[in-house]
Amino acid sequence: MISFEEFIMQDGSPIYQQILLFIKRGIIAGIIKDGEELPSRRVLSALLGVNPNTVQKAYRLLEEEKLIQSLQGSRSTMVLTEEKVRSIREELLEEDARSAVQKLKQMGISREEAVELIERYWDKESNL
Amino acid sequence: MISFEEFIMQDGSPIYQQILLFIKRGIIAGIIKDGEELPSRRVLSALLGVNPNTVQKAYRLLEEEKLIQSLQGSRSTMVLTEEKVRSIREELLEEDARSAVQKLKQMGISREEAVELIERYWDKESNL
DNA sequence: TCAACTGTATTATACATATAATACACTTAA
């Protein structure tokens, strides 16, 4: 089951994108599996405290990427293949690692300091 | 001198915030020093290919944080103390590291994989 | 002096994001 209770709103980027990325990272982690049902738009919006239209926008993008299948009256279900998961994994890992390294380099951090920093915050961050 | 040629537009977050963070990271790296003159709003906007008002918004925020001093007719100059630099360093390092670790954990990446990933992208990323 | 540059401000327009309030057709389960 998908645990949206772990969803942490990080201000800055659009909410619908945060939802989209949260689901994609869950897919990569293997927590969200093929055939699994997503919470309904209304339920998830209530859970996150956002507008139903915002959740709908995230779900519509998942639909366009063919990662979910939606039918009127029933909840949307995940449609995943190994190939899709591998593709998403590359896309997100690439972007997140590249972005983090770029920022740290801009601050004049050394490679060794960067590794130390990641290791230190690894323990600080609550487990997901 | 501040080298804004190294500025890379990353879509997603507002441009004025990207400019603000680019300058703050330059301060942390020690590239941008106390008393130094920033490019004028018009010059920087032309250099980055964005609207002068967008640069002005970033500079206004720097002004509000008392990191620059602006006088009509003259270019704005950096007003930095060791304490301010230390404060910005904590703020940004904290946020960037925390954010990176959170994303990697959400993807089910292990601590060892994360370190490997960072080290691999450290060499990929062009030097700044 | 004075032209060119500077910071600052205003108005208008356009687009993206988010919320709110509905509405309708379909499915599910009691």
Place this chain on the structure above:
DNA sequence: TTAAGTGTATTATATGTATAATACAGTTGA
């Protein structure tokens, strides 16, 4: 059967972001 839940769609409003076109007052350097 039918009430409740579902996906989907529309309209309106508000806010933030970015651009464009000006305008004005102050500074600088030839």
